[in-house]
Every structure is written in C-alpha cells, then in structure tokens.
Amino acid sequence: MTTDRLTPSTGAPAASAAPAHKAPGSSGRFWATAYTLLLMLTGTNLPTPLYRGYEQAFGFSPLMVTLIFAVYVVALIPSLLIAGPLSDSIGRRKVLLPAVLLAALGSLAFALASNVVWLFGARILQGLAVGAASGALTAALSELEPNGNRRRAALVSTVASVGGLGAGPLLAGLLAQYAPAPRVLPFVTEIVLLIPAVIAMATLPKSRPTTKWRPRRPSVPAPVRGVFASSGMASFLAFTVVGLFLSLVPTYVTKLSGSSNLALAGGAVALMLACSAIAQIAASGKPAPGLQITGLALLAVGLVLLAVAGQISSLPLLLVATVIGGVGQGLAFLGGITEINRVAPPDRHADVLSSFYVVIYCGVGVPVIGVGFLATVTGLLTAVQLFAGVVAILCLIDLAVLSRKHRAEAA
Known part of the structure; x- marks a missing residue:
C-alpha cells in the first residue's frame, strides 16, 4: 500500500510513487480503472440489505451476521498489507487481474450460497479481493491520469469509492425487492458488470518495478x-x-x-x-x-x-x-x-x-x-x-x- 496521499472518503491510497505511464489510450484506461474500483466496492456491499433474508433462510442470529461481516475485515487487512508493496514490485496488472477474478468468485459464492458456510467463504474472497485491489487501483489511477494530475486522480478515486460503497446496498435492495431471485440476481449482475473490468485489468500497460517486495509491517514512530x-x-x-x-x-x-x-x-x-x-x-x-x-x-x-x-x-x-x-x-x-x-x-x-x-x-x-x-x-x-x-x-x-x-x- 504505497501512497502519497489518501482519498478523503474511504481511506484508500490515492497515489503511488511509480511514474505515470503515458501510453496511447491512457484516458480510456484511466476511466476503465475508475470503473473497476467502483464495481469492486459495489460488490463488497451488495450483501448489506440481504442479511435479514439470509437470517430467515438459513436460521441464524444477528451475531452470525456480524461474524460474517467481520471475517471480511480479517481477510482484508493482511491482503492490504501484502498486496500494496507487491504491486509496486511485480506491476499493477499482475495484482489487479487476480483481485478482480477473486471478486467475481466472491459474488459467485454468494449467488450459490445454500448455508452460512458459503457466506463466510464469499466474504473471505471479497476481503482478499478488495484488500489486494484498493492500493493498486488508486495507484493505477494516478499513473494513468492523462495529464499527470494527481489531484484529479484522487477526486475520481473518491467519487468511485464512495459511489461503490453507497451503490452496493442500494442496487441489491432494489433488485432484491422488485426483481426475481433476490439472493441471486444482485450477484449475477455484479459478475456481468465485472467482465469489462477483467478485460481492462488484463490490458493494463506493463509498469516497471519501483521497489523490492516485502510485506509491510504496520508501525508508528514514537x-x-x-x-x-x-x-x-x-x-x-x-x-x-x-x-x-x-x-x-x-x-x-x-x-x-x-x-x-x-x-x-x-x-x-x-x-x-x-x-x-x-x-x-x-x-x-x-x-x-x-x-x-x-x-x-x-x-x-x-x-x-x-x-x-x-x-x-x-x-x-x-x-x-x-x-x-x-x-x-x-x-x-x-x-x-x-x-x-x-x-x-x-x-x-x-x-x-x-x-x-x-x-x-x-x-x-x-x-x-x-x-x-x-x-x-x-x-x-x-x-x-x-x-x-x-x-x-x-x-x-x-x-x-x-x-x-x-x-x-x-x-
């Protein structure tokens, strides 16, 4: 998680030390990367309005809801600390493409969920995906901004992050309330919407390593x-x-x-x-x-x-x-x-x-x-x-x- 500044709304890192990549079509790649960030955070919050339905369908208590929610954070933190410096070392694409695929697998696990074990597995996959992608995506936004404007890149990151956090519960609530298959359709929709993100991440330009990889150990100077x-x-x-x-x-x-x-x-x-x-x-x-x-x-x-x-x-x-x-x-x-x-x-x-x-x-x-x-x-x-x-x-x-x-x- 290498950063120069943070986006104010979510705490996602807003820039990397890597130099901007100026390639033809980088404007398109910039917006495709913003779209990917939006979709990743939308997907991770799709279950929010559905937990009540899961309680009734699978017969568990609010305690189980909080444990399902918390396991996402348990998976996210080590992923965040490892994948940020890893993307600086091996390149954004090699981290982001697997992260988006993990996000799709998380949504698939929710769509197939038949008991509480599936829900735990889905949240773990989502936590690993978002932890791996958050730093690398916001760094990629900074590198791909066509004019090298990091302030604009940070603003786009803010809007995409908050848009995803808010859009997930709203989209799932609307689909679950007014469309068929309330515990399946929201996640199938997410998987379909992630297909352009997979293509975008697979075609990101290669970036030169800027650091040797090492897991980042959190610490605070005295x-x-x-x-x-x-x-x-x-x-x-x-x-x-x-x-x-x-x-x-x-x-x-x-x-x-x-x-x-x-x-x-x-x-x-x-x-x-x-x-x-x-x-x-x-x-x-x-x-x-x-x-x-x-x-x-x-x-x-x-x-x-x-x-x-x-x-x-x-x-x-x-x-x-x-x-x-x-x-x-x-x-x-x-x-x-x-x-x-x-x-x-x-x-x-x-x-x-x-x-x-x-x-x-x-x-x-x-x-x-x-x-x-x-x-x-x-x-x-x-x-x-x-x-x-x-x-x-x-x-x-x-x-x-x-x-x-x-x-x-x-x-």
Whole structure:
C-alpha cells in the first residue's frame, strides 16, 4: 500500500510513487480503472440489505451476521498489507487481474450460497479481493491520469469509492425487492458488470518495478504516537458507525419501520455514505482539528438520535440520525487522515498509514461483533441502542481530548 496521499472518503491510497505511464489510450484506461474500483466496492456491499433474508433462510442470529461481516475485515487487512508493496514490485496488472477474478468468485459464492458456510467463504474472497485491489487501483489511477494530475486522480478515486460503497446496498435492495431471485440476481449482475473490468485489468500497460517486495509491517514512530492515538481514535469511532450501518442497521430499519422493503433498508446505508462523501468534499482544505472536533460532536448527536429513534419507533428520526451521523463520520475521518498525513515522517509515511488503516478496519469489523453478541441476549433494537450510547460517550471523550490539545497548541 504505497501512497502519497489518501482519498478523503474511504481511506484508500490515492497515489503511488511509480511514474505515470503515458501510453496511447491512457484516458480510456484511466476511466476503465475508475470503473473497476467502483464495481469492486459495489460488490463488497451488495450483501448489506440481504442479511435479514439470509437470517430467515438459513436460521441464524444477528451475531452470525456480524461474524460474517467481520471475517471480511480479517481477510482484508493482511491482503492490504501484502498486496500494496507487491504491486509496486511485480506491476499493477499482475495484482489487479487476480483481485478482480477473486471478486467475481466472491459474488459467485454468494449467488450459490445454500448455508452460512458459503457466506463466510464469499466474504473471505471479497476481503482478499478488495484488500489486494484498493492500493493498486488508486495507484493505477494516478499513473494513468492523462495529464499527470494527481489531484484529479484522487477526486475520481473518491467519487468511485464512495459511489461503490453507497451503490452496493442500494442496487441489491432494489433488485432484491422488485426483481426475481433476490439472493441471486444482485450477484449475477455484479459478475456481468465485472467482465469489462477483467478485460481492462488484463490490458493494463506493463509498469516497471519501483521497489523490492516485502510485506509491510504496520508501525508508528514514537514522535507521532500522541497524534496517532487521538486521530486514530476519532477515525476508529467514525468507522464503527460505518460497520454498524453496513451490518445491522438495515435489519434495524426493517424492524423500526415495520416494512420488509429491502430498497428502504439499503437506501438508509446509501444515505449515510452519501452524506459522508458530500461533507468531505465540502470541507476539503479546512483545518484538521476543527474537522475532527465537529465530526465527533455530530457523530455523538447522530448516535443518540439513532438510539432515540428505536425507543420511540420513529423512522423519520432515524433518517435524521443517518444524515447527521453520516456528516459526522465524514468530517471526523477527513480530519483524522489529514492530521496523520501532516505528522507522518516522509521516510515512514506508508508504514504510519498502514497502521492507520489497520485501526480503521478494526473499527469497521470488531465492535459490531460485540453488538451481535449483545443482540442475542437483549434483542437487536436494544443492542443497537446500547452500542450507539457507548460510542457516543467515547466520541465525547475523544472530542474533549482533542479540544484540550488544540487549545494547548493554539496558546
């Protein structure tokens, strides 16, 4: 995962140290690479509104949903740490083509799923695919941008990443609700849409190796550990909310609304991610400490409203909570990654960012396992409410730490 900067919306690396490849048709390759990134992230979030149906069909609990969700992160992290430097060493094409094929296999496993074992296998394949592809795809975008404009490449990466994260639940919800074969058609559609991506990755230009391959061991230099701790915690909390929305909130929405409409469940996730992306684009360039403080405050408010919405069974309040939480998530993460980029020493930049990614993906995958365990005892609505309350308190604690630190630096 070799980077020069990060895309603000997802934390995907936005550039590589490799020189841009200027070849005829590179504009077409640029947009084909953006399409591939969009489709990879769309596919990994297709299951989001379908978990309720899997629960009913295969007879498992919300705990199993969170474990299925978390195994994706367990597979993704080592893949991310290995494949980033590997693509610098052996070339983008040799990493990206297998990654896209793995993504297609993951969707095929979902389409064929007849029990929970298939779901675990499919999520592992998706985690390996996205972990391998995320760094190499965003690096390829930077290298293939026709005018060598890395800012434009980063913007396209941001739009493609967030578009995929939001489009997956929405597309699956619409197809599952209004088309036949609700647990098959979304994944068959993804496989068909990945065919142009396979062709595009197979025809990428050869790139010259820039480094010798070695697995990247996450580490944080001592001088930046204070900033890493506070900013890492802010982004960890921001991504616990993403994990909650991607795993359990669709079921929460159906219980709260009394509707089994899968498009509604997927739409709530898409709304949250859309608000996150819009907030980041609007706030780009603003001071990082203020972004983190404002984001954590909004996250806390959104989480409290999420809990209250469940208590009073109010779908409109849930949508308000989704919007506020999405904006807060976007600002907190943008501020955190900006601050990490500022303090990371140039010779350890990738190592620090690798560690930061591990923190983020742990935020996505680990806390929701606790919610799943809790849901088996208290029920889903109560578990989500308790989780939201605890994370809101942690947001306020980190907000206080960051505020004190910001005042001390300004004095």
